[in-house]
Amino acid sequence: MTPVEAVDAGAILEIRDLRLHFPIKAGLLKKTVAYVKAVDGVSFSVYPGETVGLVGESGSGKTTIGRCIVRLYKPTTGYIGFRTSEGVSDIANLDKRELQPIRRDIQMLFQDPNSSLNARMRVGDIIAEPLEIHAIGTADERRSRVEDLLEHVGLGAEMYNRYPHQLSGGQRQRVGVARALSIEPRLVICDEPVSALDVSVQAQVLNLLADLQEELGLTYVFIAHDLSVVEYISDRVMVMYLGKLMETAPTRKIFERPAHPYTEALLNSIPKRVRGGHRKRFVLTGDIPSPVNPPSGCVFHTRCQYAKDICKTESPPLMPLPDDPDTSVACHLVDELSLSPYYTSEERAGMETNRA
Amino acid sequence: MNRLTGGFGLFGARKKNVELGVQDEYQLLTVRQLMIRKFLRNRMALLSFIALVIIYLVTLFAGFFAPYTARDADSKLTYSPPMTIRLQDPETGHFHPPFFYPLRGKRNMETFQLEYVEEREKRIPVQFFVKGEPYKALGIIAWDVHLFGSSDPAERLHIMGSDVRGRDLFSRIIYGGQVSLSVGIFGVLITIAVGSVIGTLSGYYGGVFDNVVQRVIETIRSFPQLPLWMALAAAIPPQWPPEWVYAGIVVVLAFINWTGLSREVRGLVLSLKERDYVHAAEASGASTARIVRKHLIPNMASHIIVTATLAVPVTILGESALSFLGIGVRPPMVSWGLLLNDAIKIQNIVLYPWTLFPGAFILVAVIAYNFLGDGLRDMVDPFSR
Incomplete structure (x- = not known):
């Protein structure tokens, strides 16, 4: 491991100017004709013990960022600093052998529990796989650890010899959770872990994740497209669009005071009843533009209802708000716009009293 | 729960x-x-499986099941028609233990054909577990007991007739099955070994290797199958001993078959390596060898078995075709295709129609393998209806 100078001293994970451009090859000689700019200059930090929500439409590059962090993909350029007890190492530029010890600390939880569990393996063997790969413990120790884990995620040790097809969707995702936690990682990348589940089961799995975080001091990067899920579990939210960050803010502020037109549009897409009727608001139309030829200037200007001329030519940097350094926004018009919140702070307060 | x-x-x-x-x-x-259940429910596949097991056992213990050896000739009984094993005397109507009437050849002075008539005076009992010609069971154990045969060594029993040199066709078919059926198995084993290794490598690593392999496969497959087989079989040196020629034929047949399997495996690997469980293993730091062993092979094994089962009849037919045309295995080896070579002339089919019997055996084996392959294909997907 090569220690790298960390800029953000408190962060467990610090990403600076991450880019991943997939080449598009065509023709007989497989010449590279263009690049898919899946992630295009993203920087953020994650602090120990917190949950960072990463939201955006399909194709916004959120899953790609997650896969870069666990190094399923090698980033084109950029820096991914991960803090271990021995210092900070740059995951983005390690080779396979150097990555091996770090893989113990970072695990991924996948979206679809049907495809993330090998149908030919028993539940116990699936959960024990990371332990086996890192040669942790004897076979007996691994078995008892797996049985503990099964109890821990609410399945029971008798599931050890089951096959995935004998489990329900929620149970399968619990197996996925147990596998991710088997080698005691410090950072878990959750890639839409509940979007393939029934709503009632979603809540169970989210609660399980929250409990485990508290108990084990885990840090989550939580990728989702469902804002209500993100609201429930995240401390901070990062909004992505076409490979770039649009806004990062504490969860509550995202809902109470969205600062980017895209965030507002996402919030508007959540169905909500206002005074007995359906809320009618501006809703995003069309698809996200192609990441092969992203729009010039601000990538969101083609779908932004507030877009002005400057948006078409100049790309706005992600800047902290002057009056609120926790919130950063990439928008030229941030000072001019007054965007509608999902709920006002009074509504929020009212909801919290109701809950209590 | x-x-x-x-x-x-x-x-x-x-x-x-x-x-x-x-x-x-x-x-x-x-x-x-679930898979076993599904297979047992498919009657034709089950029946075919049982038939194949029986055929393979019979050919494996050919010395015991065949009344004569493959080379055992009788010049007095050339092209003798099949003899009937009887239980009833056609004249008196009395029942006896199984017996047959020996055939006597007589030259027809108009056509100069040897014509056979039953010698009704002589009733020769058919005996089970009869002592006859010595052979080596499984190639090692010397023995001389046959399942059935004529009780009189001087009077031969040909239940499926005999060939130009008076050799028992039934015995030759059983010995020929050893070659024809084992060519299928060995050819497919080579196909599996080469096809799945190359397919896995080119699917998993891709890149230049994949590109080269795919072009090679396309080139091989762009030739019509039979002429290519013939060209390759013709390249086997004529001075080679029959055993080498046999091995050469196996390799020639596998030479085309591996391409199909390799493509199938490549496709499977391409789809499997994007499954999340493979990603999960990669994210945990699993080695490529581990991913192939734990995740790819177990998920591909059933497909490979099905493809291989369906490739066996193709190989059997290929060997038969080459031997029928005289460029396959060479005498003194016997195979079903080689035996069919006796029926290559129309006059032989008219005069000695029993020389077509080996074709029936090829037909049964090929059909059984196809039904078995279909049954296995259904079985591989036990959740389908």
């Missing part, structure tokens, strides 16, 4: 599930149990 199985139809109403500790009258079935 009921929810576990609901809607899947995966439980048999037999035993109490001890493992679950519940009292409901069902049990969870493993994938393997």
